[in-house]
Amino acid sequence: MQYQGVLTKMETEFSNPINYYLVFETDFINVNQLLNKTLKISFVKYQCLNCGLDKPIYRQGFCKSCFFDIPQAADWIMRPELSTAHLDKEDRDLEYEKKVQLQPHIVYLANSSNVKVGVTRKSQVPTRWIDQGAHEAIEIVEVPNRYIAGITEVALKSHVADKTNWRKMLKNDIEDENLVHWRERLKDYIPDEAKDYYIANNSETNINFPVLKYPQKPSSLNLLKAKEFEGKLVGIKGQYFIFEDQTVFNIRANEGLVVSIAIN
Structure with missing residues (x-):
C-alpha cells in the first residue's frame, strides 16, 4: 500500500x-x-x-x-505578546489578525520533558498539549485576547521554563508533577491585566500516547x-x-x- x-x-x-x-x-x-x-x-x-x-x-x-509576507507566519504567532489587533493596529492583515488574536486564549502549564508555560487559543485545547508530547497539562488563565495571554507568558517565563527538550520527551524521561501546586505557586507572578482571569478550580488533563x-x-x-x-x-x-x-x-x-x- x-x-x-x-x-x-x-x-x-x-x-x-x-x-x-x-x-x-x-x-x-x-x-x-x-x-x-x-x-x-x-x-x-x-x-x-x-x-x-x-x-x-x-x-x-x-x-x-x-x-515574510503572509499573516500566518508573522512574529506574533511565535511571540503572542507582539499582538496588536486589540489596538486596531495592523501587522500584515488586520482582518486575519482580529480573527485569530481577538478570541479566548489559554495560558497553560504542560509537562513533556519538564514543566513549561505556553499559550494557545482555547479552541486548541488539548490539541496543543498533544502536539508538544505533554503527558499532563493544566490551564492557568483564560483571557479574551492573544496579547494578554502573551504578556502573561512573558511574566511567568522568569519562574518556569518555556521550552521542551524534545529528546527527553521522546525518551519518556519524565517525572509526574503536581501541576495544581505549580499553578498556585505561579499565581502571584501573573500580571495585573490577567489576574481576574485566573482559573482556581481545575485539575490536570492526562494524556497517553500510542x-x-x-x-x-x-x-x-x-x-x-x-x-x-x-x-x-x-x-x-x-x-x-x-x-x-x-x-x-x-x-x-x-x-x-x-x-x-x-x-x-
Whole structure:
C-alpha cells in the first residue's frame, strides 16, 4: 500500500491513547494502525502550504517569500505578546489578525520533558498539549485576547521554563508533577491585566500516547538529506514518528514536503 501527499501537522483525536491521522489531499491515514509495520518514506518535492509552488521550504511549511509576507507566519504567532489587533493596529492583515488574536486564549502549564508555560487559543485545547508530547497539562488563565495571554507568558517565563527538550520527551524521561501546586505557586507572578482571569478550580488533563517502545538515543531523520528512509514504526508522540532503530521523524518540522509512504 502506498500513499503520497504534502505533509502537514498530524490531526489528533483525544482518546486513550491519542489517535493520530495524516491528512493528504486524496488520502486519510490512521497512523495508529501503522504501528509495528514497516514504512518507507521518500521525499518527492516541495509544496509551499500557502502558494502551493515547488519551492524550498523556509519555515513553518512556507517558502521564503510567503513566510515574510503572509499573516500566518508573522512574529506574533511565535511571540503572542507582539499582538496588536486589540489596538486596531495592523501587522500584515488586520482582518486575519482580529480573527485569530481577538478570541479566548489559554495560558497553560504542560509537562513533556519538564514543566513549561505556553499559550494557545482555547479552541486548541488539548490539541496543543498533544502536539508538544505533554503527558499532563493544566490551564492557568483564560483571557479574551492573544496579547494578554502573551504578556502573561512573558511574566511567568522568569519562574518556569518555556521550552521542551524534545529528546527527553521522546525518551519518556519524565517525572509526574503536581501541576495544581505549580499553578498556585505561579499565581502571584501573573500580571495585573490577567489576574481576574485566573482559573482556581481545575485539575490536570492526562494524556497517553500510542508508543510501543521509547528510544533511548533518539536520532532525528533529515529526509531532505537522506531522500528516503525505511523502518518499523513503534510509536507516535507529539508530532513525531518513532521507529524501532531509534530514528525519529518530526512531521511538524517537515510540513510542506511532498512525500510518498509505502507500507509493508
